[in-house]
Amino acid sequence: MNGTAWRGDDVILSGSGVTLQYKTPNHLVTATYKVDFEVCQSDRYVILGPSGCGKSTLLKAIGGFLAPVEGEIRIHNQRVKGPGPDRMMVFQEFEQLMPWKTVLNNVLFPMIATGKFRGRQAEERAHAALDKVNLTRFSNVYPHMLSGGMKMRVAIARAMALEPDVLLMDEPFAALDALTRRKMQEELLSLWEQLRFTVLFVTHSIEEAIIVGSRILVLSPHPGRVRAELGCECFHYGNVENPEFGGLSKRIHNLLFETGQMPAEEAHS
Numbered sequence: 001m002n003g004t005a006w007r008g009d010d011v012i013l014s015g016s017g018v019t020l021q022y023k024t025p026n027h028l029v030t031a032t033y034k035v036d037f038e039v040c041q042s043d044r045y046v047i048l049g050p051s052g053c054g055k056s057t058l059l060k061a062i063g064g065f066l067a068p069v070e071g072e073i074r075i076h077n078q079r080v081k082g083p084g085p086d087r088m089m090v091f092q093e094f095e096q097l098m099p100w101k102t103v104l105n106n107v108l109f110p111m112i113a114t115g116k117f118r119g120r121q122a123e124e125r126a127h128a129a130l131d132k133v134n135l136t137r138f139s140n141v142y143p144h145m146l147s148g149g150m151k152m153r154v155a156i157a158r159a160m161a162l163e164p165d166v167l168l169m170d171e172p173f174a175a176l177d178a179l180t181r182r183k184m185q186e187e188l189l190s191l192w193e194q195l196r197f198t199v200l201f202v203t204h205s206i207e208e209a210i211i212v213g214s215r216i217l218v219l220s221p222h223p224g225r226v227r228a229e230l231g232c233e234c235f236h237y238g239n240v241e242n243p244e245f246g247g248l249s250k251r252i253h254n255l256l257f258e259t260g261q262m263p264a265e266e267a268h269s
């Protein structure tokens with residue numbers, strides 16, 4: 001794969017030759033085609049590509065909700081066969097938070113529902129997770145009383161309390177206005193500075209990918225194939241105006257939209 005070095009033991013999640021398809025009564029839709037990726041501990045790994053290139057489908061497969069028709073996905077070298085608490089999904093606008101439950105009960109819920117932690121141990125973990133995201137004072141309030149950034153922190157605390165190996169975020173900021181989106185990106189990055197979790201982040205915004213990511217997997221238009229994997233650790237809001245930022249952005253733009261040969265796999269019956 002373009003730009004990807006083999007990184008040995010450090011890799012916690014990987015995909016090799018991952019082809020994903022949907023079968024509908026009349027169509028066979030190839031969403032991704034032979035995609036390779038390697039995610040290491042504490043990566044902020046971004047999957048970037050235009051609408052319809054299969055980003056969400058790839059995340060679903062990593063989550064274990066869809067099996068590849070070709071290739072495989074591995075976590076800690078074990079083949080992914082279904083969903084598990086080692087991969088926690090954080091949804092768009094944090095809609096997994098239940099409005100009728102307090103912040104504390106929202107964080108407790110997946111621990112109890114999965115049976116991974118119970119009783120006093122679950123409560124201690126929930127309090128510790130809320131403390132890590134600086135929300136202890138808000139344990140007993142309801143989600144509607146929180147700002148967007150605070151909701152994100154609850155959603156992350158909720159996922160982190162289960163000690164997942166990877167957080168999966170599918171365009172979490174896509175529906176937000178530009179200013180709020182920027183605040184949320186900064187909040188996510190400052191939380192990452194503190195906790196160093198491993199996150200897989202899907203977006204179709206080049207700027208967001210460069211700012212949020214440490215590495216970017218660039219996918220072609222439908223069906224998604226790997227165009228490149230690029231490092232972008234040194235970029236942040238402080239250097240958006242720098243020529244290097246503009247240069248990387250232009251390079252990614254060219255990679256996304258250059259014409260390449262697409263597979264003839266797409267079958268229509």
Ligand SMILES: Nc1ncnc2c1ncn2[C@@H]1O[C@H](COP(=O)(O)OP(=O)(O)OP(=O)(O)O)[C@@H](O)[C@H]1O
Nearest residue numbers: 022029031050051052053054055056057058204222
């Ligand atoms: N349930 C489904 N049944 C059939 N085809 C589907 C289904 N879900 C997605 N697809 C198709 O698979 C392809 C990839 O879709 P996917 O949602 O993964 O793309 P995406 O890159 O996440 O797009 P967006 O950025 O618009 O969310 C598209 O052609 C889409 O129409």
